[in-house]
Amino acid sequence: MADSTQAAAAPKPSSSVKLVLLGEAAVGKSSLVLRFVNNDFQPNKEPTIGAAFLTQKTHLPTRTIKFEIWDTAGQERFASLAPMYYRNAQAALVVYDVTRASSLGKARHWVAELQRQASPGIVVCLVGNKVDLAEGDDGPDAEEEEGADGEEDGQGEAAAAAAVKPAAVKPAADEGAVRKVSTKEAKAYAEEEGLLFFETSAKSGLNVSEVFTAIANAIPEASLKGGRAGANAAAGAGTQAAIMAGADSSKVNLNAKAGGDKGQEGCAC
């Protein structure tokens, strides 16, 4: 499937995709975008008024997708402004925090909202962020743990490059484990609703570019702006088909390294 390392060579058809990030405050939306756009992780210094706007390109074998990203503000009251941002978006990242159960509830709300109010073909990706916390990334015992890696790991292995070894749930010492949303639960929900699904870490970078590549792949050619999509465009993949295809792509190793050939541009005016 997609391998963006081969990009660069010849100019490929490029189209822009408007993408909106939604989710409870502090789940890591801005961090995800920052990771994707700048391959960086740092406390957010940008004041966000309404929504921050950033762009980033993703290269697919047949085309280049320029993401126009609207990172919506964190505060609850800004939620009523959200329709302004998702109104004509082609893709949406609905983010929750795997260490906070309430955030999945909020994510469900946004999914329902998008399904009902956004443009019909919108590609929605459910993203469980901060898996580094859940998997004891820097927890002292995490490395020692073995065996018991049950249903918890999601697409973890996919990004072998990222030095994250999916570990089991934290030991009982920290009862009520860090992880509050199981992969299984979220995945089942995503499947039920026909959403792309990833677990990510903006901190480690795990799965971040994969999310965007999957979305890029899932956008139906037909809905791309400019319409001058590549000649070998998949024969009119319906939204649903595209979404399913995208979901599969999460299983493939897409170790596209963020950086290099990516045009960058950020703005929070």
Added chain:
Amino acid sequence: MFLSNLVQKAQQLIDPAALPGPLANLTTASSDRPSKAQLFRHQFRLPDTQNPLYEITAELTLPSKPSNRSSGSKARTYQPHPGAGTAKNWDSSNWDRTAEERGTHYVGQLHISEQFLCFSTVNTTFVSTASTSASSAFTGRTHGTGPAGDGFTLPLCAVRRVERLHTQSHMFALAITTWTGQDAGVKGSEAQGLGSGNAPPKLTITLEGSRLQCERFCDGLKKGLRQGMREVENMRVVVAECYSEFFSQGDFEAETSLAVDTRTGADGKEIKPPDTGLGTLFTYPGNTRKLRDRSKMRLWHEYMRDNGRNTTLVRQPDFHRLIRVGLPNLLRGEIWELTSGSLWLRLQKPKQYEETLKKHEGQQSLAIEEIEKDLNRSLPEYAGFQSSEGIGRLRRVLTAYSWTDTEVGYCQAMNIVVAALLIYLNEKQAFYILSTLCDRLLPGYYSQTMYGTLLDQRVFESLVEKTMPIIWDHLQKNDVQLSVVSLPWFLSLYINSFPLTFAFRVLDVFFLEGPKVLFQIGLAILRINGEELLDATDDGTFISVLKSYFARLGESAHPKSENAKHRQITNFQALMVVAFKEFEGITQQTVSEQRVKSKPGVLEGIEMFAKRTSIRNLGPESKKLSANDLGFLYDRFYAVLYERQQRAQMVQAETERRAKVAKTKATEVVSGISTLAPEMGRVALGAASTTIMSYDAFREFLAGVAKWAVTDSPSSPTKPSHEENGGYFNSLRNRNVLTATNAMREWGTGPEPADHEFLQRLFGKWDSEDVGGLSLQNVVSGLAPIKGGRDLMGVIEWFFELYDDDSDGKVDREGILRISEALLFLTRRGVEVGEVEGGAGVGAVGGEGQQSRDERFLGAVSAFIRRCFEYADPDHPSRQAEKEVVEATDLLGLSSSSSDAQKDAGESATDDAMLSRPSTNTFGQTTPASPSPSTPSRNNTAANAALDPSSPVHITLPTFRMLVLADETLEAFFDSGFANSFHLADAPLASSTITSPSFLGAVGQASASASSAMGTANSSLGGGGTVSPASLGLPAISPGGAAAGVVGPGKGLRGVLDNIVTDGMRVAAEVRRRMDEAQKELDRGVSGRTAEADDDDEEGEDMGDLLEGAEADAGGSIRSGRSREASLLDEEVGGKGVVGVERVGSNLSKDTMFER
């Protein structure tokens, strides 16, 4: 949508234009015209406490100053009246017509409010007879002067002396000396030139009106002046924080450094400069040389010398021009305070800031958490906000504000705005400006729903569409949503978009001229970048075009021009020109009109969003109800809260109207966003102060969905008008007649809800977090088990648990009685069993078939009571029972009909393992626990057994279930009747059904007669001296009934019905009586029966109480509530009555009207 309708209704109700009030008498009429008062306050940016009391046309004469200024006088070339201006010194003592000719003249309107004397060349009148356009003239073009025009806004406490001048003509002429002129008085002459002691001139005002008008005005002024003396100290404290006080002390030309040094005051003491923001500590943004800060300071120094400063400043054309060119650093904050009017707020509550912080010290809140998150990302590029000093100030201002305005609390973007303000203002000043911003200048921007922000984006879009149709079409075609780009401009007042120095220039004009400036600048940005924007086809390009433009604001607008002058014009200057010249026609009125137009759509959008959000977050239980039902419940829930809030506010508004205090903040004319009472509480305005339903609101809510929740005995005192209008639904069209009463009616236009023990239990059960109130989620979760699909066993269990107070699986004697009462209460208007089809037939109550069903039901309840006691378990232990109970239920075939039931039975059996049941409980077989020799029937025996207080009894869930299932009428009730009694979306309760009294009346009558029968029955029993057990629980004959004039059997079906009710209740009454009696005996340790008759009488009353008393009580409290209201009103009126004008003796000196 429902809220809009409500708003409309409510608006009709308190349309201020319809309020009565004397037209001519300004002193009393002002408050009857809240909108006039608001307009007045908006024009002069006065606090909400101010009302226009007197006004008169007048001419203001200001002396022309000797032009001993050296350089900076260029800006001061304008003379409004030709021929004005000589070098002659102003001297009031030989004031005459010729002297009057000299100087600068302004004709305008002079106004007095409680604490201010205002003059404006923008001719506005706020008398009650004035047209709206005459009162809102200031919202039109103001040619850069801002709404207040040229003139002054003088707090009366700043007036030192008022002299009545001797004139040759018959005019009234006043010379006003302000307190800043005082020093001059002490220090003497103007000959000292620029040095300290320069006195601003007296303000000479010629009144133009009839003698009577003039005198009246002067009287008003005198009175205000006298009261103003009390605030002189306040004012001194407040102005001490104004840089101009320090500034005016020195000789400007002699100063080298403006900020850091100290000066010597008039009294020889060293004076330190006041805190003028973080800028003094961390330098002000921009290059002061390039900003020509020093020349600006000189110009201001001159201006203030001639025209007064801070509280006494007179606005002449130079004032506005000096603002347009950008304020100098040290005076910026002070002029913002002055032009925005926040200075008056600070003057009014000088300690509010410190006190708020102190009061809430150490307290936590959501707002504070959110503030903390943003402190480090508020203008992080400014050095002051990389220091704890700056962060600390920002934290304190935001925190203090969040406590004073909890509806706004904290909204992202406020951090940026306040951070910017703090560069030029001290904490306190920033706090008051923030308050002015949130209340007046940016209404609704930072509110919970941010409706103001959304609304103004819509307004902006429509202005773009009107003024730049080509760009607009282009945006539409390319699906670029303008507001995502422009929203931050408005929300952060361009601070986050423009380089700081330019953002502050915008703020300078914004505070003077108001919100329309934001629109003008926005339009100009698009106009200037029009061509490039027409090439942009996506958000990204659109944004980057503008971003790069903002970065170039300081560059030359015409870099290639031959003309050096042209080359000097920066992009920013060009922007200002386009904004204020080309878009001069965009006035506050334009904005307001557009807001009014866009508002319904915006509010509806927000409300729909809020509704969707809310419904999705109702928890898992909500899934049991249909989407329609949830929507319905949402609407009902908020409609009740909203209506109640409206009523409360109308009561309050009425109170205030009478008390002559108009509290509302703005009008549509000024802002397009009315904060008049009717809109408060609207979800989209974020002002729904409550999302929790009190018990009374809950009753009202239920009365709208269930017939049984409507009272049988309305207590409303406005009965006649109700009848006129056919029922309790007053026609709003008759509002002129009914307005007041409607607004004051405790239950508004809906039916009056009943009060009953069942309602209290229901409320308690639904209030799962035990907070004394219900959220929508509570209501939905509460209804879900009842309405969520047919579940006979579930509902029976639910009902049982409702009465199992201590959750021990047992309901005692008292509970049994209460259950019976509740069943009667719930079914007194009939039962709808089976599937309800689409709301049809719901109103069929009272039909023949229905009636016989009702009759059956009454019989069933009656039987239920008997059986309850028959099958009740004694509380005393003696093992065995569990199994048999299960068997008993099995006998009823329960195990096959519901495995749940089986399980429950098992469970409760286990729970009760340590308790015992007598073997008497097997179905169909009874062994009385304490047999009575005179028992005429098995039933009575059982009842008597149950009545024996020495052997308390209870029923368990299995027993209850068995008893319900044993009776098909009861079974049907629990199967569907109860659920159907809640009318949600699929079968909404037609309002007429609630009040159509066909059956209702009968029931009312029945229960009334029942209760009276009870009394009679009991007393007759008591009168007999002995209670024959035989007479207990015998439904067939009602001993006291006929004699007491109760509808007898002879009256046909109706009578039978009544008798059944009576019987059922009599059983209950008797049981209760016996219990109480026995209890008393036990308590006394006496076995003899004495004073029974007395007890009986009481019993009778008690019984009445059970079914009706509660309602009567509610009625009583309503009534007393009303009278309390009335007295409140009276008090208020009495309290404020003194506001009238104190007549001042006309023998006061004509020369000096006032002096201190």
